[in-house]
Amino acid sequence: MITYNYIQNYIQMWRDGEIILNKERILLIEWLEQDILTMQDIYFDSEQIENFIRFAEKWYFPLAPFQKFLTCFIFLRYKDTDDLVFDEFFIYMARGAGKNGFVSALVNYFISELHGIDFYNVSIVANSEKQAKTSFTEVYNAIDMNDDLKGYFKHQKAVIESVDTKAIFQFHTSNASTKDGLRDGCVVYDEVHEYENNDVVDVFSGGLGKVRDSREFFIGTDGFVRDGFIDRLKERAISILKREVSVKEDSLFPFMCCIDDEEEMHDTNMWQKANPMFHPPLSSYAKTLFKKVLKQYNKLKNDSSGYENFITKRMNLPKVNLEKSVASWKKIVATNQGYDLAELKKRECIGSVDYASIRDFVACGLLFVKNDYFIIPRELSYSFICKPFADKHYAYSTPKAEGNNKKDHRKFAPIREWEEEGLLKVLDKNSMDPYIVVGWFVDRRNEGWNIKKIVGDNFRMEILRPLFEAEGFEVETIRNPDAASALLAPKIELAFDDERIIWGDNPMMRWYSNNVLVVIDSKGNKLYRKKEAVKRKTDGFMMFLYGVWASRDLEEHDISASLDFLSALNF
Structure with a gap:
């Protein structure tokens, strides 16, 4: 079995009882240990893994153990072809779990000389311009506030370009009529719970495959659109975790975080199931966020109107209020x-x-x-x-x-x-x-x-x-x-x-x-x-x-x- 220290550390934290995982991440570990890490023809690209972690922690923030765990699989390759084992990633976590921050550091790295792929363009897509600009603005500000980065990246209001690789990073809204001219190396689909069907993905994925190591990231917290894109994506992810399809048939890496049962929302220790930022020990960011979420939870005692939103967004468990709906x-x-x-x-x-x-x-x-x-x-x-x-x-x-x-x-x-x-x-x-x-x-x-x-x-x-x-x-x-x-x-x-x-x-x-x-x-x-x-x-x-x-x-x-x-x- 192959492994990497960040993977082993994260799994060991769970086995030692230091952190609590939801059933989907427990299935993920079982799947990895039985089907993926036992493969003889794969290897971890340690140079890329360590380069990215150093880049992220120097210019953005210290990465949490779960983020380092994820990083390893972004740079997992086949030995014979050097192709990526996983070229799609489903990062499904509660609001505030750092999805956009992680992606911001990642896409900045992808267009950099450290990644080393010329013209590895990155697009981030969301339903609203405000959401689409979230990671873009974070990257823009990181460059704008660091003179050293300004020597490597040209940052403008609508596009960020690497001086060395000529790769660009830009944002898009999902209602654009066509993006056939794109030559992306990576597409990030943000807030996928708002996608009603595959149309957006079909348009933007059409620009992939023209540069090597093409990747797609689907990130988001659950929402209120049912029978839409995210429900299909969750079904696909579960079929992978249950080992109903092989990695050769479906190269999606599903990292899914949510509480397992509605009653768990009343146990603050279980909140880490939905938000891995709440894995102890909590960072200063996580401590501040935890206080905010706890305050929102306590408000529910006197005002239950926010219950549906809290359990859906903060616990990442889609909730239909049974007093208002005919059925779950x-x-x-x-x-x-x-x-x-x-x-x-x-x-x-x-x-x-x-x-x-x-x-x-x-x-x-x-x-x-x-x-x-x-x-x-x-x-x-x-x-x-x-x-x-x-x-x-x-x-x-x-x-x-x-x-x-x-x-x-x-x-x-x-x-x-x-x-x-x-x-x-x-x-x-x-x-x-x-x-x-x-x-x-x-x-x-x-x-x-x-x-x-x-x-x-x-x-x-x-x-x-x-x-x-x-x-x-x-x-x-x-x-x-x-x-x-x-x-x-x-x-x-x-x-x-x-x-x-x-x-x-x-x-x-x-x-x-x-x-x-x-x-x-x-x-x-x-x-x-x-x-x-x-x-x-x-x-x-x-x-x-x-x-x-x-x-x-x-x-x-x-x-x-x-x-x-x-x-x-x-x-």
């Missing part, structure tokens, strides 16, 4: 379970529709019940959206390269992407055509689905009812949706908790559900509302609610034999 994100994701369409086709189902507004969204679906599971297959869930609304609120017609709804990423909905996946259709109409909605259910019936009845709320059913009845459907109207919500809320909460709701891999239904706000009225009833009135739509969830309401009339057994018997009768 984990339980919403658990709706991605399999089902047998052929078997479901033998059963009765409820056709449900939410048609609350004629100018934005309509959600349609077929709901089945089987062994107390509520099932709306992905193939039998569909939405219609009016194009003017999609353009105004989700930048539907904006070219993909220019991004989508950058002003508020919590409300983002990739409408065009979902349309391409067959989950919805954008109608070039100012208002919804009810015949299109009814036609969707007629088409499903013509495909052989056994629709027992159509159910929806009273608000628009006066429009839809005669059209459905003209097509021979039985129609049920929910006259008081709030009363239905109050009655069904316990049933739906329990179904989420028991993971008895199945939608398949349906990001749109997950989005609908994550947008639901649960409010409690004066009588203690739970009612379903929207977390934001305009962009965070809940139509699909309400469609599901209506289906559950009418599901009492469904036969749970296979009805194909009964249908065959009826069709054989000669009336």
